[in-house]
Amino acid sequence: MKVTETTLKGLLIIEPRIFNDDRGYFYESYNKAKFTEAGIDVDFIQDNQSFSQKGAVRGLHGQANPFAQGKLVRVIKGKVIDVALDIRKNSPTFGQHFAIELSEENKLQFWIPAGFLHGFATLEDDTIFTYKVNNYYDKASEIGVLWNDSTLNIDWGIAPGEALLSPKDELLPTFNSFVSPF
Numbered sequence: 001m002k003v004t005e006t007t008l009k010g011l012l013i014i015e016p017r018i019f020n021d022d023r024g025y026f027y028e029s030y031n032k033a034k035f036t037e038a039g040i041d042v043d044f045i046q047d048n049q050s051f052s053q054k055g056a057v058r059g060l061h062g063q064a065n066p067f068a069q070g071k072l073v074r075v076i077k078g079k080v081i082d083v084a085l086d087i088r089k090n091s092p093t094f095g096q097h098f099a100i101e102l103s104e105e106n107k108l109q110f111w112i113p114a115g116f117l118h119g120f121a122t123l124e125d126d127t128i129f130t131y132k133v134n135n136y137y138d139k140a141s142e143i144g145v146l147w148n149d150s151t152l153n154i155d156w157g158i159a160p161g162e163a164l165l166s167p168k169d170e171l172l173p174t175f176n177s178f179v180s181p182f
Helices: 032-037
Strands: 002-005 012-015 019-021 024-026 046-052 057-063 071-077 079-086 097-103 109-112 116-122 127-133 142-144
Touching (some): 071 079, 071 116, 079 127
Antiparallel strands (some): 002 012, 012 109, 019 024, 071 109
16 A cells, blocks of 8 residues: 655545456455554544435534544545545644545545544545544534635535535534634
8 A cells, every 4th residue: 555645744645555357356445554554553443434416515524522533534436525624723734625536446545633624525426435433423522614615715626506515514614713622
């Protein structure tokens, strides 16, 4: 596997080694020893999966301590623009984001440690998105920022009028009114 650091400290792109043949393909999506060697030394305790239609936006979400989560995300089927937003107050990249296309074709994975908000927009119908987390979900610890806040200037790959949002995500605060717990 190849691990690439991004412009935001802590965010990592993981490119698995793919074994293709006439039957299809095989790859290791997770190997604790290899991930630890790459600097992702966490105990994953839960796997989550979502199924979404084109234009679905999920995010920008996170959890405050003591339930802050690191996430290892990937796409099983379809394609997304995946976004991580740095909300670490003492970080030189506070308020900056990194976006990457994850798809069933490229099989990339993205490591997002605690201290970032996370979200994605689906670019194809019937997209299956999965992620491992290293802490349990806690409703009272939920935090987030409005996905299309103009001060963040995030290109989600979809037009704002095409976004399919949950009622909860429509009510998230803007970045300027968000108080980071990190």
